[in-house]
Amino acid sequence: MPLDQEESGEKEMSFLEHLEELRWHVVRALVAVIVFTIAAFIMAPWVFENIIFAPARVDFPTFKWICKLGNLIGSDALCVQEIPFKVQSRNMTGQFTMHIMSSFILGLVIAFPYVVWEFWRFIKPGLQVNERKYSRGAVGSISFLFFSGVAFGYYIIAPWMIYFLANYSISDMIVNEFDITSYVSTVVMLVLGSGLLFQLPVVIYFLTKIGIVTPEFLRKYRKHSFVIILVVAAIVTPPDLLSQMLITIPLYLLFEISVIISASVAKRKAREEAEELLKEQNISPS
Template structure:
């Protein structure tokens, strides 16, 4: 089908047609999430042993890498060989509830690229041709940043958070025996939240495209952004300074990268506007005027 005819049909779609189209995109996204959620639910034992509880074990890759670093530096104190805490279930429905919750979050994580693709398919027809051109690879960029955030949260923040809180003690009379609902919800939501926070460059890109923010605005309020990042880090992490710093540093680096992205988008928009203005000026000159001159 020719592009012009396709665009005309898209313009002729009514509001209800758009709602119907959105409904089917959402249905397909929910089906994908449900399929992966069921798969995770059926693989519960492997998932809890190798993913959920993995950051609480000394043989976790992060701790093993730290031990190798300790051997190279001849600093045995850096090697973590014991994480003293136990996980208990104090509620009758605790394990079942966490089973469902963990399965849903893992299903959402695995289906995330497909969900982004479905959203992109709904948004794409409403974009202009040049906007489609510059938005190519958006789904890939969002997915890569999401999984980078997931990996950072799982391999960096989660193990250090578990180790810090497991060894934190205000008295020898207190034994750290965490409830499974507290442990699973904290680890799972922390890792998933890290994936969402890593979407900052993409958010800034689109906000710059539609003119809500500019590189000058971001540079002007750079100091304020540090405070906001600290607040966000305090919300998505447990109340310990180590976890908050581990999420604050990469978020600030992402903010600086977002400024560079915003600057590139602003320059491109200025160039396009200048070219458009030049074309309008050229088209406003009548050919007879040029002949008379």
């Protein structure tokens, strides 16, 4: 039995016991998601009116904040007066499918901290004592970054994307009438995608911990990373400069934060390795 497990009072488990343990963590996480999914499914009229379709209305908080900013500088040009489009359901199962999909995504978003906590409970016993020490607050950090990304996608990216596409027209003969499947899928992709993209610092942290990524590597390919971020922004946003910059700037800031985190992790690893080497040589570290 490893020393760290002895110190923590945990017994060594077989491979099948690990699988059984993982199964129950997954089951509990799924139960939490299902419970919130059912709640969202029951509250469908309120959810669609106040959450899903809210970014498509001129009274959405983002548009109101921008309008107030315009009024402060003496301009009404920033006030959104109309978002000209209608939502239709052209497939027989369109509304029902989107009802289930939106309920599940909302359930997943709400249950996200608990899901992360369950998986963290499975991973934590396998960590060494010093790794547990430096990983305190992991669930809170992951959840904070996820909800920050979700809020950014919902309040910044989604409303401006909807406004741009609703007003985009190549001919007066064409009327924008979006299918509900297209509308909901696009909004979900932006919001959930932003939440996942904001996990970049966490990903870099663990990649640095296992030695796949180094701060030198990140600094060396900083320009390449910026190009990749631009490509990602171009894929997940409408083809206008404002929307692309809205997601490029925070993603690049997250990358720079990731470089700092990677450097901190690398320095800590080097110090621990030096201390371990000194212990092996029976020399007390200074």
